Amino acid sequence: MESRATRIALTVWSGLVVLFLWIPLALIMLYAFNQSNVESWPITGFTTHWFHAAWSSEVRGALWLSVRVGLIATGIALVLGSMAAFGVARFRFFGREAVSFLLVLPIALPGIVTGIALNSAFVTGKVALSTWTIVIGHATFCVVVVYNNVLARLRRSSPSLIEASQDLGADGWQTFRFVIWPVLSTALVAGGLLAFALSFDEVIVTTFTAGAQNTLPLLILGYIRLGQQLPVVNVIAFAMIVLTSIPVLLAQRLVRDTGVRVGTATAQAQQA
């Protein structure tokens, strides 16, 4: 339909945008092998020394805290998010619109607003900042992701499936096990992966809800601000880029037909 020239121009433009997205990531992966601890270009020599240095107790502690927080927040989100999605999708009740609006509202809130809101709530309620306050902060946006994913799946699946199952004599547990679960499982896995990844990467809300502890992003933030341990930051960057590609490719397979929704759900949740 388009003229040949237009097609070529659009293809070249797209190639350039993809390069714009990827050149920085490729560069940081090179920097991980930088022999010097001065991060300037061009790199003069290569070493794998920093990979060993990066496995310090400080980094391991932060990594472990991030994993713990991510798992607990994701667990909470899976339970609350899918229950809320069921309620909103299957029943009509007073305040249903308000509930669905309030659940999705955090997408419009800048992170800093969520952050100070939680912070002043904890201070007013005299709750000491701890691992649990970080978990609560992360759960606020993890719930949204799971809720969105499950709700979208429920809306696309027909309620008559459940009626048919009951008409054929299945009890509640059998209906859940053989009808609802197969429909929902991939949405839950995708939502859970998203929730975990978001929690694992969160900085802004965490700075307001963490006490003296460091999650991995907070540790990196500190290193970058002080200009310390930059070779270690490079190695963490390398590892994170490699590791995050695994769940992305996995999620991509699970929700192949709804890829756009995965992206926007991420966007929504990052704003929470």
Added chain:
Amino acid sequence: MKHVWNVDNYRQLWQGGAYHSIAFRTIGIAAAVTAADAILAFPLGYFMARIAGGRSRAFVFVAVLLPLWSSYLIRVYIWRLILDHNGVLNWSLRKVGLPAANIGYTNWAVWLIFTYIWLPFMILPVYGALERVPDSFLEASRDLGAGGWITFRRVLLPLALPGVIAGSIFTFSLTLGDYITPLLAGGASSQFIGNVVYDNINNQLTPFAAAFAAVPLAVMGVYLLIARRLGAFEAL
């Protein structure tokens, strides 16, 4: 702390000239980031939706999604290295005989980095909107004698606009509420609303911080109302 209800914090905000320029800088850069992302994303979205074959579409799709998932901090940090005085950018410019750019730690750096970080959030909804435009509409426009430009202006753009607006909700609001990028990659005059809020919280001045945080909240409220009018919510 003594609790008294009054509007002093808002008055202080209203009267402080420095706070005006910080608010305008934040909103201005957020708008510039949104515009740059829309310009970068639209042709790519079109390519993905209408030109690319199945394989190259899947490739571009993953190429867009993966950076979205790599750590936010890491992506800011990479750009610090690139834009640094001794970084890749100045080195490359020197190689081709151009003067050094030296935009590290300026508002330009903040704008560029935000544009980079939020770009996938614009690409995905724009692609989704363009994919939903039926081929027959474009053919009809052509049959009725419209050239490429008119078809783009009068048919394609209006139909894809909700996708662009949906993407802009993300790029605009994410920039508006951020303070990490200006902190790490900006200069002395790159303070955002978020930086002031953060500093005030740290100095136990929560009421004033809350008053300033109400500014992005109000801006987003107005923005969302306009976006809903333009039908962006269906494109989310």
